[in-house]
Amino acid sequence: GENVGLHLPTLSVQEGDNSIINCAYSNSASDYFIWYKQESGKGPQFIIDIRSNMDKRQGQRVTVLLNKTVKHLSLQIAATQPGDSAVYFCAENMENSGYSTLTFGKGTMLLVSP
């Protein structure tokens, strides 16, 4: 895949397990966070977002947790399916020289075996 050269951290799970993907962000002033999923040959796909005034947000089979104290974000996927296999990126919105930029983490590869 496109991200092999990055030596991505990899999480391997069995189908039906719950998955937790972690992300440490860099800027304590970041106020908006997004999780993206990228399958091979495709662009990043929006999964879920969270604003800094929240510490938890739930979607369909996914939950994002935000711990601002330690600058940590996690994505929990319930009942993981083979179709969830992809690279997952967290992104943070930070101010930079007067404008906002969305900065992506390096990504985590999730491998789901049947």
Added chain:
Amino acid sequence: DSGVTQTPKHLITATGQRVTLRCSPRSGDLSVYWYQQSLDQGLQFLIQYYNGEERAKGNILERFSAQQFPDLHSELNLSSLELGDSALYFCASSVRDSYNSPLHFGNGTRLTVT
């Protein structure tokens, strides 16, 4: 399908050449962003346009330029190409001009410089 269309999907060209990548944002989105994804650098922000005007610049080389047209489609021009420019180039769009709304990505243009 994100609604963001990028053409071409693949581009192979020689060093020193110039190419143009095209992006059509989702219907109703006014902001267009360009990102570069390489094996060793992850997703890097290049440039953002909002309603035809440049809004923010990231790690974009002087050999690269972009514009957004009145119909809101955008083009990224890469000139004097070098081997190191080989990468995936993604366009994303959003409704607003800030990063406090999700970006929706196209499936990218894979550029190979030989």
